[in-house]
Amino acid sequence: MPQSFSALLAQASVKQPLIIAGPCSAETPQQLLSTAKALQAYGVKAFRAGLWKPRTYPEDFQGIGAEGLQWLVQVRNQTGMLIGTEVGSAEHVRQLLTIKPDFVWIGARTALDPFALDEIGAALQGTPITVLVKNPPIPDVHAWIGAIRRIQSHNINHVGAILRGTSPTLPTVYRNMPAWELAEALSQVLPNVPILIDPSHIAGRSALVAGVASEAIQRGFTGLMVEVHENPEQAQSDAKQQITPHSFATLLNQLSQKPDAQLALKLLRQEIDHTDQQILRLIHQRAQLSAQIAHWKKEHAAPTFQPNRYEEALAHRLAWAQELDLPATLIHNLYELLHDHSIQIQQLLTSPDHDH
Ligand code: PEP
Ligand code: MN
Numbered sequence: 001m002p003q004s005f006s007a008l009l010a011q012a013s014v015k016q017p018l019i020i021a022g023p024c025s026a027e028t029p030q031q032l033l034s035t036a037k038a039l040q041a042y043g044v045k046a047f048r049a050g051l052w053k054p055r056t057y058p059e060d061f062q063g064i065g066a067e068g069l070q071w072l073v074q075v076r077n078q079t080g081m082l083i084g085t086e087v088g089s090a091e092h093v094r095q096l097l098t099i100k101p102d103f104v105w106i107g108a109r110t111a112l113d114p115f116a117l118d119e120i121g122a123a124l125q126g127t128p129i130t131v132l133v134k135n136p137p138i139p140d141v142h143a144w145i146g147a148i149r150r151i152q153s154h155n156i157n158h159v160g161a162i163l164r165g166t167s168p169t170l171p172t173v174y175r176n177m178p179a180w181e182l183a184e185a186l187s188q189v190l191p192n193v194p195i196l197i198d199p200s201h202i203a204g205r206s207a208l209v210a211g212v213a214s215e216a217i218q219r220g221f222t223g224l225m226v227e228v229h230e231n232p233e234q235a236q237s238d239a240k241q242q243i244t245p246h247s248f249a250t251l252l253n254q255l256s257q258k259p260d261a262q263l264a265l266k267l268l269r270q271e272i273d274h275t276d277q278q279i280l281r282l283i284h285q286r287a288q289l290s291a292q293i294a295h296w297k298k299e300h301a302a303p304t305f306q307p308n309r310y311e312e313a314l315a316h317r318l319a320w321a322q323e324l325d326l327p328a329t330l331i332h333n334l335y336e337l338l339h340d341h342s343i344q345i346q347q348l349l350t351s352p353d354h355d356h
Contacts, residue, residue, distance in 0.1 A: 005082045005102040005130045006158040007193055008045060009223065017255070018086070018196065018223035020103075021248060022048035024238040025061065026068035035230050036075040038245035042252060046103065047072075047081040048225060052092050054109045061236040066095045084132075088124040089116060093123035105132040105225070108164055108201075111147040112136040115293055121154030130158040132196065132225075137167040141179070141185040148186075148193060161186060161195045162225055163216075170278050173270075175204020175241065178212065180219060188244050196223035205234060206243045210251040215267055217255055226251070243320070290342040296351035304346045310339065 012018035021039050026032050026049040036047050049072065053063035064071075072083045084103035087093050088110045096104065103122070110116050111134055124131060131151050136143040144161065152159055163183045165176025183195050199212035213224055229235045229242035243251065260266075297304060314335055321331035348354065 002045070002080055002082065004128065005046060005084070006128070009130060009158070009160055012194065012222040014217055014220055017221070018046065019044050019252075020048050020196070020225040020336075021228045023050075023229045023235065024200075024227045024242055025050045025236055026064050026071055026085075027236055028073060029071045031230060032068070032071045032075055033078060035228060035245065036079045036081060038080055038230075039228060039248070040079040042245070042249050046229075047075055047079070047083050048105075049083075049085060049270060050237070051085045051096075052088055053105050054086070054088055055235070055237065063237075065085070069095065069099050070183070072101070074092055080184050084130075087120055089323055090119035090123040093120055097123075097127065101129060103130040103132060103133060103261040105162060106147065106151070108115070108134045108137045112138070112143060114146075114150060117147055117150040118154075121151045121156060124151075124156055125154045128158070130160060131159045132162050133158055134162045134164045134198065135166070135182055135186075137176075139166045139179055139182065141182050141304070142187075144182060144186055145189050149192060159193055159195050160223075161190075162198050163195060163202075163221075164198040170281055173274055174202055174208060174212070176202045178215075183221070194222055196225055197221045198225045200225075200227035200238070200241045200243075204241050206241055206247065209241065209243050210247070210254050213251055214254055217266075218259055218263060269277060283341075286338065287341065287345055290345045293342075294346040297346065298350045304350055306341055313339075317344055 008018050021044045023031065023035055032049055039047065049068070051063050051065055053061065053070045056064055072085065075081060076083050078304050082102035084101050084105065085094060085096065086107050087104045088107060093104070106117070106120065110120075133144070133148045133151060136147065148159060148161060161183075163179065164180070165174065166179045168177050186193070187195060197213065197216035199209045199216060203209045203212045209226065213226065216224065226248065227238060227242045227247045228245055230244065232239055232242040232244060235242050294304070296302070314332070317331055318328055321328055
């Protein structure tokens with residue numbers, strides 16, 4: 001008799017994390033079974049596959065739906081793995097209960113919908129099923145705490161959380177912002193809710209998944225949910241981020257190796273690189289605004305350099321710098337460089353021989 005999912009979740013530790021793996025979406029019975037067999041051979045005990053997929057566009061693959069329920073049963077019967085899928089409504093839960101899943105997860109989008117959460121919670125009441133709640137895509141820990149508490153309010157005792165990152169507002173290396181601080185804040189408020197990591201949706205690119213997984217374990221996460229597909233390029237959803245069973249084995253290997261002494265430094269440098277990239281994108285955005293100002297000034301025959309505006313803007317920036325504890329000379333110099341750049345752009349665009 002395999003252990004229950006809730007027991008596995010309770011026992012999970014940094015040394016022996018709980019691993020949930022499987023494709024983003026169930027596509028065919030053969031795909032599910034062969035992926036599950038490969039994962040089982042690597043010691044994975046919990047299998048995921050999305051049946052109902054919350055997609056952004058209506059023409060995208062929406063998931064196989066109820067037709068895949070029996071495929072999951074086949075996985076359980078032939079591999080002994082525990083099985084779970086995403087639910088977004090009470091109707092999904094009702095259909096799923098016919099196969100007695102071991103766990104379900106609530107996706108990031110649904111986690112923002114109090115009515116759906118209440119319906120799902122009510123439909124799951126009285127079952128031994130573990131509910132894993134992903135963080136909503138917005139960087140607000142209250143939204144995540146509220147979603148978890150709403151599920152718990154239906155007397156559901158086996159609840160966990162999954163960090164899948166938040167939607168970036170600026171281009172980033174990863175698909176999502178990892179938002180480690182959300183997990184930190186959640187654990188302060190709900191210390192008994194274990195938090196897993198979803199490196200696939202954070203990374204968004206297969207080559208980066210193992211790195212995010214290792215980082216999460218180093219940060220103390222005790223479980224992972226990873227998307228694995230036999231042939232990621234052919235996947236009907238999240239093709240870029242799914243990894244092959246073979247790469248998954250490499251990821252597992254990496255997790256069990258002793259921590260790289262240089263890792264903390266590498267991670268910090270990675271974050272510095274991300275931050276600098278964002279700064280450069282903002283400078284680019286600033287230059288585009290300067291160009292728009294130039295057009296306005298040309299149209300209204302206004303001077304390019306306006307000393308009053310310069311003095312006023314500089315004073316504001318120095319005050320903001322003080323609030324942020326940044327040295328005044330740094331910000332003064334930086335503003336001068338940015339301002340000079342802006343003037344150059346404007347002079348170029350307002351010169352009489354410039355047409356547009
Ligand atoms: C998924 O796990 O396939 C999924 C849709 O995740 P998220 O809700 O995090 O986008
Ligand atoms: Mn996915």
